Amino acid sequence: MAIDPDRGSFVKEEYRYEVAKDDAVASVQPNARKITLQTNLDLVAAKVLADEILGEHKQVAQAYRVTLQGVDNVTMADLIDSPPTFSCVFNDWPVQQTDVLRSISISTDYGTFTQEITIKGPQ
DSSP states (O other): OOOOHHHHHHHHSSOOOOOOOOHHHHHHOTTOOOOOOOOOOOHHHHHHHHHHHHHHHSSOOEEEEEEEESSOSSOGGGGSSSOOEEOOOOTTOSSOTTOOEEEEEEEEETTTTEEEEEEEEOO
16 A cells, blocks of 8 residues: 555654643643644644634633423534533522533433533633
C-alpha cells in the first residue's frame, strides 16, 4: 500500500499541538485543569478551537441537572449547529433570570416520559 504524500508531509511538520492559556489564571490556580483534545486539524483551525475552548472555560461555572416532563422539550433538530442555551427562571436557583446556561448533556427517558438536561453556566 502506497503512503499518501499529503499524510507524509503532515507527519513531517514540526508542530503537533496548539496551546491556548491564560497566564493570569495559571498564576492564581496553578492546578487548573488542562484540556487536551486530539484532532487532525491544521494549525490555524487548531488555534481557533483552542481559543474557543479557553474562552468557554475562563469563568467558573456550575452545572445543574433539570428534569422536565415530556420528551420533546429538546429535539434532535435543536442540537444542529450548537448546543441549546437556556435562560431559567426558578425562585430557588442561585442563577439570575438573565444568565445564559448552555446544555452539556440531554437524556430522554421514554419510560417515564421525561428529559434530563444538564446545563452549565452562567457563561
